[in-house]
Amino acid sequence: MINGWLIYDKEKAEENHSYIDWFISEASQQDVLLSLIYREDLLIGISNDQPIIKWKGEFVSFPDFAVIRTIDTLLSKQLEFIGIHVFNSSAISYMANNKAMTHLAIQRLGIPMLDSFFLRKEDALHGQPPIDFPFVLKEPHGRGGSQVFLIEDIPMFDQSIPYIDSDYMVIQSCKVQLGKDIRVFVVGKKIIGAVLRKSDKDFRANYKLGGSAEAYVLSEKEQSQIERIIASFEFGMVGIDFLLDEKGTLLFNEIEDIVGSRTLSAVSDVNILKIYIQHIKDELNRNQAGT
Numbered sequence: 001m002i003n004g005w006l007i008y009d010k011e012k013a014e015e016n017h018s019y020i021d022w023f024i025s026e027a028s029q030q031d032v033l034l035s036l037i038y039r040e041d042l043l044i045g046i047s048n049d050q051p052i053i054k055w056k057g058e059f060v061s062f063p064d065f066a067v068i069r070t071i072d073t074l075l076s077k078q079l080e081f082i083g084i085h086v087f088n089s090s091a092i093s094y095m096a097n098n099k100a101m102t103h104l105a106i107q108r109l110g111i112p113m114l115d116s117f118f119l120r121k122e123d124a125l126h127g128q129p130p131i132d133f134p135f136v137l138k139e140p141h142g143r144g145g146s147q148v149f150l151i152e153d154i155p156m157f158d159q160s161i162p163y164i165d166s167d168y169m170v171i172q173s174c175k176v177q178l179g180k181d182i183r184v185f186v187v188g189k190k191i192i193g194a195v196l197r198k199s200d201k202d203f204r205a206n207y208k209l210g211g212s213a214e215a216y217v218l219s220e221k222e223q224s225q226i227e228r229i230i231a232s233f234e235f236g237m238v239g240i241d242f243l244l245d246e247k248g249t250l251l252f253n254e255i256e257d258i259v260g261s262r263t264l265s266a267v268s269d270v271n272i273l274k275i276y277i278q279h280i281k282d283e284l285n286r287n288q289a290g291t
Helices: 010-015 017-029 073-082 090-096 099-107 154-163 220-232 262-267 272-290
Strands: 002-008 032-038 042-047 050-055 065-068 085-087 116-120 135-138 148-151 168-173 180-187 190-198 212-215 237-244 250-256
Touching (some): 017 272, 065 073, 073 090, 090 099, 090 250, 135 154, 220 250
Antiparallel strands (some): 042 050, 190 212
8 A cells, every 4th residue: 555644733633624534535545644743753864874754753664656755855855865855745745835936837838927036135124115106025934925915105114124024025026906816726737726816805816814815717828827827837736726807817926835625616616635545655655667
């Protein structure tokens, strides 16, 4: 039987217990033993010149794969060095969890996006912003709509800067339909579904922030653009988010590494975890055949 680790921080595991149960159940139905592992119980490092990992202070048998549901690129890289297949990979984790890096990677593919500036925090404390008001200010490593601010004047800008934890911040034009975005769910090289998220109360459309969701049918042009992104990366399961300009054209926004499927489940009967487990099995078989 294939063995896998589903790695969460304890706090997030408590918040997502129903999703975890679903994940483990779907894995079991496909003859995959998936075990919940808390990140806090893992020790990684180098011993006797070799990369090692301990669980609860003890050496344990390594799994065939790991699904990492916490932002920890170093952990992902360590598992990969040991020979464990990681979903999403450390390369995807590193890129997707830095909005500036993601924009640089996607821009090379010719995908439309908003004007975006990557400003050092120390420089932002002096002088004028590099873009007209209003604009959106983002923490590069923020998730779920947190640390995203609509800035309308200098006082708002100055008040928001302390909430940015990174050395850099992302500043973007907001010439879009505020309170709306499109999330496209991707497993491997396949588009699984898309949802339109919207909010009448907030410029952010995130479902967790009180927004609503409905199924969205991609046009051929939109699908072609997304497939161009998919072809360029080795995704496990991700969400690719787009904003909408005044004419309804999709503008790339970000890639969600630790994507949930609450909105997709709410608007469709698609079982994305069933698809994801099959993808993991296919990847493991492909990797084994290659060796």
